Amino acid sequence: MSDTAIVWFRRDLRLADNPALDHARQRHEQVVPLFVFDPDTEAPWEPGAAGRWWLHRSLAELDQRLRGRGSRLVLAAGDPLEAIERVRKVCGAGAVYWNRVYEQRPVERDRSIKRELRERGLEVASFNASLLCEPWAGVKSDGDPYLVFTPFWKQMQKRWQPPAHHPEPRELEAPARWPASLELDRLGLLPDHEWPGKLSDYWSPGELGARRRLDDFADQAARYHEQRDRPDREGTSRLSPHLHWGEISPGQIVRALEPSGELPGGRGRMIFASELAWREFSHHLLWFFPRMPDESLKPAFRDFPWREPEDYGPDLVAWQRGRTGIPMVDAGMRELWATGWMHNRVRMIVASFLTKNLLVPWQEGARWFWDTLVDADLASNTQGWQWTAGCGADAAPYFRVFNPVLQGEKFDPRGDYVRRWCPELARRDAKNIHQPIDGGSSHYPGPIVDLKATRRRALEAWDAIRS
């Protein structure tokens, strides 16, 4: 066996609880950490602007942490097989390890790379670093995928095993010679315009930031069920972007809530665990229905009478910019633009508004979220949009149309959330801050649609496809 192993980092940008890294460290003298930016394979779902900003920062931190352990991160761009070959030639590596991803095209790429490398005589192994239950493991007894969340989650609970933990290496021996590496800036992850600068006010990408976030959340997780629907509070974990890039594993999160690794006890922690399970369910669905990002899962919705782009264009722009004249919707869309994140309750509200009141195809919303969310994840994003649009596997019934005014009054009762993101409305009192302003004011637009009439229109559109 060769003394040197390449650890190909992908969406597992952490040193702790990293099975591929741990495997390499145990079985080989030297480890070469490699990251390859390969947007072509992921296209059209390569990381968007917010995702690339996050990735840039996370790679910088991973490199720094590796350097603290006598190592470093080798960066490359383009075809991963070529990058691995280059590294191998310089270092004489005899093994390549990585942690799995689950989207269709990267999986096909990984399969062919695995085959290719094995043919060349290398040892190759891949590991699970991202899921409590990999898609093919969580199927029904007859081998079919689950289409409903509750039985999926019940099955997860029944077969629950404390997640394994892989210790963080203290020291990583460097190869005799380091291969060439791109400068981080050369990956071109940061855009020219100024926008993402503000993101650093809200986020600390990287493993340490993830751990800090988890520590903070673990203390309040017991009250999660009381706080999670309130966008005006800090009741959610905000771990989603860290989870997406694998700066922390779901197993680490579970163990922070329940050190034994058993199912967390108590209502708040349990409901939070079920949210982790929704993430698992989303990966499960995307694995079995790879066309889900483009196509409604329920066939009837492929004939849904959405409006046409020429028609909905201006409304879509108003939605993106947070200028619909519906305070709760605009607050959410502005929070997204400013911070790269939106509270989940508000994601449902703005998604319902786009797909039902505006009758815009859900794919347009999913695409905008993809570019602007720091936690953009193909499985979760796709599943979330199909869920709200009513066209997904275990989706909300289409006729559940959120009324953004009532939702605001219910979940932002003092109007603090709206006040924060729509400063034009700051002077309105809690009693009417969620009401659209008829005709608008010089600062804030009037509603672009009538909520009552468009609700009716949505239900009529739904009538057209159900039978």
Next chain:
DNA sequence: TGAAATGTTGGGGCG
């Protein structure tokens, strides 16, 4: 992980 329309109940004002 809705909202609106419709139905039911019960207390109070009033002739």
Next chain:
DNA sequence: ACGCCCCAACATTTC
């Protein structure tokens, strides 16, 4: 005292 109406308040149904 009684029936009638009004209308919250709540429950049920429908989309």
